[in-house]
Amino acid sequence: MSGCADYTQMCSNVSVVSECKTNTMLPGLPTTQDAAQYVQSICSSMAMDGCDACVFPAGGGYPQCDILSTYAHLCTSMPDMDQCASFKSICQATPSFSLCSSSGSTDAPPSMIMYFHQGIHEYVLFKSWVPNNNGQYVGAWFAIFFIAVFYQGLNVLRSNCEAYWLLSAEKGDKKWRLLGKNGFFVGYFAWKHTKIDLMRLVFTFIESTISYALMLITMTFNVGLFFAVVTGLAVGIFFFGRHRSLAGLAEAGKLDGCASCQ
Template sequence: MEHVHETMPMHDHGGHGGHGDDCDSPCADMGHSHAMVFHANVCQEILFSGWLTTTALQLFGSCVAIFVGGVLYEALKYYREVLHIRATTVTADSRVNIAKNECGSTGNCNGPTVVKYSIWSCGHAVQTALHVVQATASYVLMLVFMTYNVYLCLALVAGLGLGYFIFGWRKTSLNDANEHCQ
């Protein structure tokens, strides 16, 4: 019995091997197959075809950018929580006004006063915009990790770790309802 092995053709991006007209690139013979295992290749396409590393210095610069992105992602999560706490914390002056409106003219009511956003409030609009930014950043960082490049993955995890170290100790809860990729 004879076995025939067929190989899948590499994706040809416009007849240029996927790297534009840069045929002298050290990555020119690499093709554009995306590894589904962890690897340590210097030649790495990151997120889109314009972000291609061909040298160790370019890969290092990309790692630094991704590290900073991880720190900023954790900062954004913390900032959203701070904004929410500020918007829903009742000050002494506002407690008197809320108590008069909700508990009668005496201002006596039992239990905590809860202040919520209204759907048309400025605070809710800001939180919505920040939620969109956070969701987008979360998925972009997930796609970076899915390159399976060990250096990029380590840079991302280190950035998220440092970001949590800097901002996480201030959090009021360990339950992170704002996390998108869990």
Template sequence: MKPLSFLQTSSSVLLLLLALARTQVQAQGVDCLTTPSDPSCVSFELPAATIQTDLDSLCTQMPYMPGCSLYKSCQAASKTDQWCTPFSVLADICAVDMPNMGNCKNYVALCGTAANQTSSASRPAVCSKAPMISSFPTTKNASALVIDICTEMDMAGCERCPKPAPGAYAADCDTLGTYAILCKAMPDMNQCATWKSMCSASSDTASSLSFQSSEYCAAGVGSPDMNPPAMRMYFHLGFSDYVLFEKWVPRNQSQYVGTWFALFFLTLFFQTIQTYHNGLEVQWAEENAREFEDIAKSDSSVSLTNSGKGGLSNSILLHWVHIWRQPWTAKEVWQNLIRAVLTFIETTLGYALMLVTMTFNVPLFFAVILGLTVGSVVFSRQRSMTMVKSNTTSGGTGCAGCG
């Protein structure tokens, strides 16, 4: 009888264990996607593979969604920021932007949409632990804002998002990144209100993430392409400003110091070219004046002795007509070639330096001013000699070669 008693006892224990197991299975068998408010679903989370599949499918169908731009950025740099949590990225796409897409059904079933979400207390904890970014723009909104900005002003960064074809849902480009670049450059544009709201300082709460330290908001964070110089039309300090070219943007102290000295010596070079050009003009005027006098003495059609104010005016006009009638000599052709090259260089440098001062960057502004000041001292003797020669050639009138 002992063996039978042992078997009976073992069977009872087995049945008890099966009953306990069945109870546990029933407790764990709640479908949290159907009844997410069930108390047993508080700690429920979508499997990582499911989230990954949903994100990959969504971003394959519409890669230009802002959430997909963020997802790509997070994957490329293997970021671990809170807003890069896969479930949070899924929320960025599904809570407001595209809740009706097929691959959003798991998120919507679990957490609802922004329009119909019930109290977070009745939802799984993951819905509040990894929520969407507050004020995150929708695909259509981000695309419309980028197009509006670039239609109003063709800024650096607009080339990233060509205007969509008529009837297209949105611009097929990185709308979130482009929108951030444009608003970093000119944050006070009306179209940047959404960007400011998304990037505003706020502590993490159950319904939002603090996105202000991301590369989409913070200056100096991320690649240089994500940090264009701000366009400040007033005197300011700081490293980051466009200096004549799109790629000439000093971003640290050493680059800034190098830029300062480059502009200073460029201004000195401008002064050198200007002084040399003026000296050549006086020298050529002396030579041409002597040659013209010799020609005029042998040509009775040109009178150099008209008296009176009107006579002087007529004499100048006659001189001009006579000069225009003369064919250019080889010497004059050479002089004009040199004159054209020097004028081109001098004018180009002059306007380039003017554009530098228009950056309103105080140290760069004074690099040009100091260069002009030092240049005026360095070339003071040469300019004085040029003025003396000019007065001597023109008979003290200050008009070299006027006759």
């Protein structure tokens, strides 16, 4: 840069100034304009943690922030973005650069890698749930595994309850026809159906929440977490799948009651 002409002249030859030797050049370092464009391009294409650090003025110009640190933070989070080619070249040429060495720290945000990969440093649903060592990763694996097992058990319970409610509705319709259109019985059966609808609502809310949470975990593309989900689903169907046959018995009129569906 033109403002560095004096420094360049002083340090280009053999110099007794120690800073000329300790503060060496960073090959591939982008200009402020280029770094700002990279940051603006990344943050306009997706919402990432760190984008709020640099707010670009509506009328144009540079934001009042440390643009290079923000650029490095974003590229540490998702290094395979096209805008991060300059940052990767810096770190390849100067691995000791402070903004590059932070990428291997457990305090750095996990990388967002959109293909199957291994590793333990991963966001698991929440910003605060990030395994930073093997013990935490194993704990997260078993937590996800048991959630998947529970999901299968809940799914089987819901299918059995639906069968039981169907059988009860058929019996209720027969009772209603025999008793006539008495106001008390009309109100009773109306409340009973409303109660069943409310239970369906609760079942759907819990099942959908768990289902989408498991889907988001598999979308981390972490091999270990992916298999925590599918293994939990498989083990869950191993333990609970046989009980799904109760639904068929209920439809055939052979199931007298379902205590958990009351």
